[in-house]
Amino acid sequence: MAGETNRLLELAREIDPEADARETDVLVSTGEQVTIALLTMALHKLKVPARSFTGGRSEY
Structure with missing residues (x-):
């Protein structure tokens, strides 16, 4: 599954190069x-x- 995070970040950049940090974190x-x-x-x-x-x- 190597490279999946980079793939997701690239998809986000395609949609909005200045995407909200919160939504990027969720992604x-x-x-x-x-x-x-x-x-x-x-x-x-x-x-x-x-x-x-x-x-x-979690319960903590």
């Missing part, structure tokens, strides 16, 4: 969501109990 954070889901799946395969959370959904 880039989608990669983090993919990572936490894949990591949780890998842990489940190893029989390790795990659950994925985004920052806003």
